[in-house]
Amino acid sequence: MNYHEIIAAVGEGSAHPGGFKGTLDFMEFIGITPGLRVLEVGCGTGRTACLLAQMGAQVTAMDQSIVMLEKAEQRAQQQQLQIEWIQGNITAIPLRSDTYDAVIAESVTVFAADPVKAFREYHRVLRKGGQVWDRELFQTQPHPALEREMRELYGNLRLPDAAAWMRMLRDAGFQEVRQWGPEPDAAPNGRQNEKGNGGGAIAFDWQNAWDPHRVIDLEALQDPAVGTFFRENEAFLQRYRNHLSYGVFLAQKAG
Numbered sequence: 001m002n003y004h005e006i007i008a009a010v011g012e013g014s015a016h017p018g019g020f021k022g023t024l025d026f027m028e029f030i031g032i033t034p035g036l037r038v039l040e041v042g043c044g045t046g047r048t049a050c051l052l053a054q055m056g057a058q059v060t061a062m063d064q065s066i067v068m069l070e071k072a073e074q075r076a077q078q079q080q081l082q083i084e085w086i087q088g089n090i091t092a093i094p095l096r097s098d099t100y101d102a103v104i105a106e107s108v109t110v111f112a113a114d115p116v117k118a119f120r121e122y123h124r125v126l127r128k129g130g131q132v133w134d135r136e137l138f139q140t141q142p143h144p145a146l147e148r149e150m151r152e153l154y155g156n157l158r159l160p161d162a163a164a165w166m167r168m169l170r171d172a173g174f175q176e177v178r179q180w181g182p183e184p185d186a187a188p189n190g191r192q193n194e195k196g197n198g199g200g201a202i203a204f205d206w207q208n209a210w211d212p213h214r215v216i217d218l219e220a221l222q223d224p225a226v227g228t229f230f231r232e233n234e235a236f237l238q239r240y241r242n243h244l245s246y247g248v249f250l251a252q253k254a255g
Helices: 003-010 019-030 047-054 066-078 115-125 146-153 162-171 224-239
Strands: 037-041 058-063 084-087 100-106 126-139 175-180 244-252
Touching (some): 003 066, 003 224, 019 047, 019 126, 037 047, 037 115, 047 058, 047 100, 066 084, 100 115, 115 126, 115 162, 126 162, 146 224, 162 175, 162 244
Parallel strands (some): 037 058, 037 100, 058 084
Antiparallel strands (some): 126 244, 175 244
């Protein structure tokens, strides 16, 4: 089983830096206006999509994995939420241009073979003045083995630094590019966020945050690959804790 299959099997809803608390903190910061049209790309098992719907947004949520989407639909049904679920790839989004007020991604764009191509798709589907909110891991200082070990563990081809993430957003046509977050207690690099806090620790919230609507494949938990992955994941994060941070990269489509 690879990383994405494991996350789908265990029904994890917050497999991104900062975990679900990080998502909640960002939603409090950005503010969700009722009726806001939001597209979540790489929605996984739908935890963030359901949160957005609970806050009054009109949500479309997309993932490449049918297993993820099935679990996301179950989650929404349990909470009696109306969300449009679609299958698709972030570099070829099967939706109309100039439609959404916001596109949100949480540790998704990093898996694209061509992140700029994905950003151009986010830009295309946004209306004029719309925003992208992309939560991503980034390098704070180089290490010769970091990208190779990430590729072996998670499958992403590269890990940009924060400046490279923001440059790629500009290359895709976005304006007013900036970084938000995270909370102050981590931060190997002391970066300031828009709340005036520092940068952040690499917290992923896996197996720890209570999620009452999580759908777990119990048989998958018997697969030795699952336990091995989580042990290797924890070891990786500890080994490179001084080389990693994360934040939400915000940008706007010109009005």
